[in-house]
Amino acid sequence: MSFSSLVSDMTFRDRGDREETRSQVSRARSYQSTAATSVSISGDISSQLHGGYSHPLARAWQAERQLTKSMLIYPLFISDQPDEDIPIPSLPNQHRRGLNRLLPFLRPLVAKGLKSVILFGVPIAPGAKDILGTAADDPTGPVISAIKLLRRAFPSLFIVADVCLCEYTSHGHCGILRDDGSLNNALSVDRISDVAMAYADAGAHCVAPSDMNDGRIRAIKLKLIESGIAHQVVLMSYAAKFSGCLYGPFRDAAGSSPSFGDRRCYQLPPGGRGLARRAIVRDINEGADIIMVKPASQYLDIISDAKELGKDLPVAAYQVSGEFAMIHAGAKAGVFDLKAMAFEATEGILRAGATIVVSYFTPEFLDWLSN
Numbered sequence: 001m002s003f004s005s006l007v008s009d010m011t012f013r014d015r016g017d018r019e020e021t022r023s024q025v026s027r028a029r030s031y032q033s034t035a036a037t038s039v040s041i042s043g044d045i046s047s048q049l050h051g052g053y054s055h056p057l058a059r060a061w062q063a064e065r066q067l068t069k070s071m072l073i074y075p076l077f078i079s080d081q082p083d084e085d086i087p088i089p090s091l092p093n094q095h096r097r098g099l100n101r102l103l104p105f106l107r108p109l110v111a112k113g114l115k116s117v118i119l120f121g122v123p124i125a126p127g128a129k130d131i132l133g134t135a136a137d138d139p140t141g142p143v144i145s146a147i148k149l150l151r152r153a154f155p156s157l158f159i160v161a162d163v164c165l166c167e168y169t170s171h172g173h174c175g176i177l178r179d180d181g182s183l184n185n186a187l188s189v190d191r192i193s194d195v196a197m198a199y200a201d202a203g204a205h206c207v208a209p210s211d212m213n214d215g216r217i218r219a220i221k222l223k224l225i226e227s228g229i230a231h232q233v234v235l236m237s238y239a240a241k242f243s244g245c246l247y248g249p250f251r252d253a254a255g256s257s258p259s260f261g262d263r264r265c266y267q268l269p270p271g272g273r274g275l276a277r278r279a280i281v282r283d284i285n286e287g288a289d290i291i292m293v294k295p296a297s298q299y300l301d302i303i304s305d306a307k308e309l310g311k312d313l314p315v316a317a318y319q320v321s322g323e324f325a326m327i328h329a330g331a332k333a334g335v336f337d338l339k340a341m342a343f344e345a346t347e348g349i350l351r352a353g354a355t356i357v358v359s360y361f362t363p364e365f366l367d368w369l370s371n
């Protein structure tokens with residue numbers, strides 16, 4: 001529960017109320033000894049919980065961790081059209097922006113306490129996509145340009161670059177394909193690790209491969225070591241990334257839907273808890289600094305698995321586009337209050353074990369949170 005919602009909690013009683021309650025109890029002394037209340041008198045002390053959370057601050061202390069601004073990473077869609085600024089229909093309040101629109105948009109957010117962003121490139125120019133995803137590490141492309149621009153403009157902003165090929169490949173898959181359409185893992189890992197290096201060289205504080213090819217964490221870590229920058233780049237693995245329909249709005253935003261087939265060969269099957277645990281352990285052993293689980297709210301058990309398996313590293317959770325869109329749809333239909341639901345969903349993710357949340361609600365949370 002957040003401090004802001006606690007403050008308005010109507011169950012809080014001040015000292016005056018308590019005096020009154022006590023005197024009522026003493027007047028009704030005979031009632032105290034009835035069978036219904038005897039448990040509280042005759043010794044079962046552990047049954048008495050209410051007192052422990054009788055004050056707003058005491059309620060806040062029940063949470064193992066409080067949601068703070070520094071836990072949040074905000075996703076940005078960067079267009080290769082410098083002046084573009086267009087709303088994404090399936091992602092309420094989210095826009096695709098070109099380089100020229102970035103700083104004016106981010107300046108007030110940074111002033112409100114925005115600490116980190118994750119960048120996704122969106123190539124719109126005709127012919128920008130090919131079978132190798134060549135545009136992913138184009139030195140004049142949107143992501144590399146945005147990394148340099150943001151590093152210069154906001155020295156304290158932590159910049160994460162999502163690393164994948166699906167936004168840049170003509171077929172929309174997250175790697176390089178064989179002639180039969182299946183994923184060529186070796187070529188994909190080669191290419192993905194080159195792209196990660198290009199983003200790290202451009203100044204990204206963190207590279208986050210979301211492609212799910214086997215062995216890419218090790219390949220990226222080795223290249224970071226070889227080029228002497230492993231000590232200054234965080235490697236965040238999308239380790240447990242489940243397939244499903246919750247990425248729909250994102251693919252709309254990034255124009256990254258596969259042109260044939262789906263992502264089931266590389267993203268995890270929704271029931272695959274064992275596979276997720278193996279992927280988490282593998283990526284830790286391959287050199288990941290942070291483990292990510294996604295989607296978040298549907299996989300709280302996997303978040304807590306990640307915390308257990310990787311108890312010495314931070315766990316991140318991605319509250320994905322579909323989760324965000326569902327909360328907006330529910331609020332719009334009057335099913336629940338947007339702010340209340342955003343807090344409940346995000347605090348549930350923290351309770352499961354994450355200390356980093358990638359969320360499209362970040363701008364709202366900057367207004368709602370005090371620290």
Ligand code: PBG
Nearest residue numbers: 164166210246247250320321322
């Ligand atoms: C690209 C990528 C995706 C997301 C993050 N990186 C889409 C996908 O894998 O299809 C999903 C983010 C979201 O839905 O908000 N590989």
Ligand code: ZN
Nearest residue numbers: 164165166174
């Ligand atoms: Zn991808």
